[in-house]
Amino acid sequence: MNTTTAPPTTAPPMQPVPSRRGGFHSLRVAGLRRPTADTVAVTLEVPEALRAVFAHHPGQHVVVRHRRPGGELRRSYSLCPPPDEPGALRLVIKRGGPGGFGAYATSRLRTGDRLELSAPTGSFTLPELPPGGHHMLLAGGSGITPLAPMAAHALRRDPACRVSLIHSVPTSADALLADELAHLKDEFVDRLTVLHVLTREDRGSADGPLARRLDAAGLRHLLAALGARPGPDTAFALCGPPGLLHSARRALADWGADPALVRWELFTTPSAPRPRREPQPPASGPVPAVGETRVSALLDGRRRVAVVRPGDLSLLDALLRAHPDIPYACREGVCGSCRAKVLSGQVAADAQHALDAGDLAAGYTLVCRARPNTPEVTLDFDA
Incomplete structure (x- = not known):
C-alpha cells in the first residue's frame, strides 16, 4: 500500500491539466467507422461553445458516462483523432465483455445519437527532447489509441525527429489503426518506422521478435534494430496491459533508459464490477x-x-x-x-x-x- 501525506512546498510542480474536471457535456455522434471487427471509431460533433472545453493535447483522455437501466457506467477513452485531422474529437472503442459500454457502442450506437463526455484530462505526453531526438513508442492492443496521435504530433512538431512505433497484437487483423499509420508512414517515410509484433498469428517458418510474445529479449533486439541508444535524445512512451508494461519498463531500466524519459499509461479491459471488499486499515500513521x-x-x-x-x-x-x-x-x-x-x-x-x-x-x-x-x-x- 502507498501512504501519501501533504508534500513540502518545494515539491516539483506537475504538468497542468485542464482546470474544469467536473461535469459532463452531451455531444452528437457525427460519424462511425469500424477499424477492426471488434472496434468502432466514433467521431463527435463539438459545438462552437464547447471548442475551448474540448481542446486537448495528444495522449489525453475523456470519460464517457453511459446511463442504462440499473445504473450508469463510466469508461475512460483516449482521444484519437485521425492523423490528417488533429483537432477532431474521436474515440476508438473496443467491444469488450457483454453488458459493458463497449458492447453497446459497437452494436447499437448510431450516427445522430448523443454521448456524455467529460472534458479532456490526463498528463500522458511525450517527454521533451532536443531537436532531432528519437521517440520510441510501444503499444499493446488498443494502447495504440493515444500513441498514434502522439506520433503524428511529434513528426509535425520537430522536422528532424525520428519516431519508432512497436505495436504488439495477437494477429494482423487486430492491428488497430494500421491503415492510418500506413498513410502517416507515407507522409514521413524517412522518419517513421512502424513494426507489428504478432503474438498469435501462424507465420509458417517465421521466427524472431516479430513473431512471438514481446519479452525483454525481443524488445532489446528491436531496440538495436531500430538504432535506439540510451541517452538524453531517446524517449519512450508505453501504453498497454499491465503485463506488457511491467516487462517493458524493467527491460528499459536494465537497458539503461533514463527513467525521466520513460512515460507510460496502463489500460485494462473493462469487465464486470469487482466484488466489494471489506475496508482495510491504513498501512501506517495515526488512526482517526x-x-x-x-x-x-x-x-x-x-x-x-x-x-x-x-x-x-x-x-x-x-x-x-x-x-x-x-x-x-x-x-x-x-x-x-x-x-x-x-x-x-x-x-x-x-x-x-x-x-x-x-x-x-x-x-x-x-x-x-x-x-x-x-x-x-x-x-x-x-x-
Whole structure:
C-alpha cells in the first residue's frame, strides 16, 4: 500500500491539466467507422461553445458516462483523432465483455445519437527532447489509441525527429489503426518506422521478435534494430496491459533508459464490477480519533465537503454521495481520472497504477483507492 501525506512546498510542480474536471457535456455522434471487427471509431460533433472545453493535447483522455437501466457506467477513452485531422474529437472503442459500454457502442450506437463526455484530462505526453531526438513508442492492443496521435504530433512538431512505433497484437487483423499509420508512414517515410509484433498469428517458418510474445529479449533486439541508444535524445512512451508494461519498463531500466524519459499509461479491459471488499486499515500513521472523517475537496474552483463513514471503501465513495460531479471512471487506480493532490491530512491507498513515483512524491493520490488516515483531509482536484 502507498501512504501519501501533504508534500513540502518545494515539491516539483506537475504538468497542468485542464482546470474544469467536473461535469459532463452531451455531444452528437457525427460519424462511425469500424477499424477492426471488434472496434468502432466514433467521431463527435463539438459545438462552437464547447471548442475551448474540448481542446486537448495528444495522449489525453475523456470519460464517457453511459446511463442504462440499473445504473450508469463510466469508461475512460483516449482521444484519437485521425492523423490528417488533429483537432477532431474521436474515440476508438473496443467491444469488450457483454453488458459493458463497449458492447453497446459497437452494436447499437448510431450516427445522430448523443454521448456524455467529460472534458479532456490526463498528463500522458511525450517527454521533451532536443531537436532531432528519437521517440520510441510501444503499444499493446488498443494502447495504440493515444500513441498514434502522439506520433503524428511529434513528426509535425520537430522536422528532424525520428519516431519508432512497436505495436504488439495477437494477429494482423487486430492491428488497430494500421491503415492510418500506413498513410502517416507515407507522409514521413524517412522518419517513421512502424513494426507489428504478432503474438498469435501462424507465420509458417517465421521466427524472431516479430513473431512471438514481446519479452525483454525481443524488445532489446528491436531496440538495436531500430538504432535506439540510451541517452538524453531517446524517449519512450508505453501504453498497454499491465503485463506488457511491467516487462517493458524493467527491460528499459536494465537497458539503461533514463527513467525521466520513460512515460507510460496502463489500460485494462473493462469487465464486470469487482466484488466489494471489506475496508482495510491504513498501512501506517495515526488512526482517526472519531468514526467519521471530514474531507474537503476543491474542484473547478469550488469547495466540496463530505463525510467519510466507517463503511466507506474510499474517499470517492464519500465524495460521490454528496457530490455526483466528482470525476472518476475505472475505480481500479488505472485511468487516473480521480487524481487529486493532498493539501492537508494523510491518506493510505492501495496500488495506484496511474501514478508514478514523481506523482506520489508531489502529494497526489487517486481518491478511488485512498482512505483517510487522519480526522480531516483536504484535496485539490484542480492541482
